[in-house]
Amino acid sequence: MGNNDTKLLESLLNAPVSGRILSKDMDKFVKDCCSGEKPPCRCACPLDLDIVALNTKLQKGNFNSAYTMYRDKVLFPGIVSRICDQPCCSACVRKGIDDSIDMLKLEKAIVEYTRSTMPVKYNIPKKSKKIAILGAGLCGLSCTIKLASHGYDVSIFEKSDRVGGKLWGLLSPEIFIAEIENQMQYLNYDLKLYTEVETIGELKDDFDAVLIATGKDGESFGMLEGLNRDSLGSLQAGIFLA
Incomplete structure (x- = not known):
């Protein structure tokens, strides 16, 4: 310009x-x-x-x-x-x-x-890489859609008993739960509720990458120290902050 x-x-x-x-x-x-x-x-x-x-x-x-x-x-x-x-x-x-x-x-x-809000179903070959996502709020679920739709093996770890995160204070659950179920209905992923991850070390041996989507709690995993603001990667290989 x-x-x-x-x-x-x-x-x-x-x-x-x-x-x-x-x-x-x-x-x-x-x-x-x-x-x-x-x-x-x-x-x-x-x-x-x-x-x-x-x-x-x-x-x-x-x-x-x-x-x-x-x-x-x-x-x-x-x-x-x-x-x-x-x-x-x-x-x-x-x-x-x-x-x-x-x-x-x-x-x-x-x-x-729009005529239909149904997501498109693709037959994507399964990838061997396994991704762990911490947090089942809007950010974590969005990352799940992106990764699972490309064939990655995704597991979501959520310490509470429900998905949605802060959406529970913003919208009626009848609205956002229905939308989450609709947009994710064709995806293959593993949702683990009541599962709190205290250290990244718990996941390193089982997953190729870990994405932390827990909001401000990312600080408790030491993510802010050495964080690359451009890539949102950390000094720890395969660990990312959403």
Whole structure:
């Protein structure tokens, strides 16, 4: 992004209501911004959702295609569409004219109007690598979908008696449990409830990699010391923090 575009973006985000730029200038910026580089909204999304492409599908009424794109990124559309805090809105260049796009409403519409929310079932050859995931919250379950759908042998260790983690304080269990069961119905994985792992050493001999998805409790495993912020790998080979 060039200096002129950067200045234009700053004017879009900081201009007072009475002095906002004309729509033709906005069109020019959007065209330049989306040419060869990620637009600001996508950069702000922690899941790297291509919001421009998604909205293009919605404008054409392609809800099924939009759902497929959305599901591939968020993994649990029926959950994320209810709890997304829309970080993309703070970066939306449309704010320079009127207001940012209300993505949460669009996300809900994608889930509501798609023809089917059933996941695609693939016949993936089984891999020999075994992965242990600590924590059956949204993060741990999302990692399970990614790994199990690629054929890895996944075991989830959850110290409580239920999956969902912090979702229990955010949504009705009737909503998120049904979505978890729906999106994971074709996957092969081993869920171990009432199973607390106190040290990583307990798993090293039986698994090729361990992914810690327990939130702040990752610190208790010594994960923050020597953590590679780029790869989220640690000084311990095969140990990762989600």
